[in-house]
Amino acid sequence: MxxxxxxxxxxxxxxxxxxxxxxxxxxxxxxxxxxxxxxxLLAAPDAAAVLASVVGLAAAIALYRASSHQRLWPRSARPRGWRFAALALLVVATVLAVPALGVTAAFSVALSAAMLGAVALPFVNAWRVHAQGGSDVG
Known part of the structure; x- marks a missing residue:
């Protein structure tokens, strides 16, 4: 058959x-x-998606601020607080975008913005150190 x-x-x-x-x-x-x-999202980005992206970038900044290798800001005495702030900002970014995008897309937008910040901030750090005449970036 x-x-x-x-x-x-x-x-x-x-x-x-x-x-x-x-x-x-x-x-x-x-x-x-x-x-x-x-x-x-490329045709007309929603204000909630843009705000979620900005808050996701703020989460990446808070997480980078907690790192012992960062040289953009003075060392923090409480890196644990920055880590909790990063987690809270990531949750806020997701919650802000859920009504406009849905749960999966909101999580994706918030996490993508945080990943963009996590990748870009070390390069900003290296560029700043190089511009000041230093050669060691951490």
């Missing part, structure tokens, strides 16, 4: 899965413009 070939998903179904919409809704209705994403 030969098996029947697997059914190929329709283009509307595949695009709806890519766009994050319900697969069942896409199977019932045809998409008007199959290449446009309905929830694109």
């Amino acid at each position: 030969s098996r029947p070939p697997l059914a190929r998903p329709s283009r509307a179904l595949a695009l709806s899965l890519f766009a994050g919409t319900s697969a069942w809704a896409a199977a019932d209705t045809a998409l008007a413009d199959p290449l446009s994403l309905p929830h694109s």
Whole structure:
């Protein structure tokens, strides 16, 4: 006996899965413009997403402030407080974006902003030390 070939998903179904919409809704209705994403942040960023990004960057700054290798600010006597502040700011960033984006996207936006800050701050530190004539960045 030969098996029947697997059914190929329709283009509307595949695009709806890519766009994050319900697969069942896409199977019932045809998409008007199959290449446009309905929830694109690039078209018009929501104020909540921008605010969540700024708070996520603040969380990265607080976490970097707690590091013993940072040279942007004087050493803190209480790095544990900065770590707790970073965690609190990351939670606040996520909560701020949830009404506009949903839980998964809000978490992704907040965490991406924090990761951007965590990657950029050591480079800012190195640039500042180099501009002051130093060669050791930590």
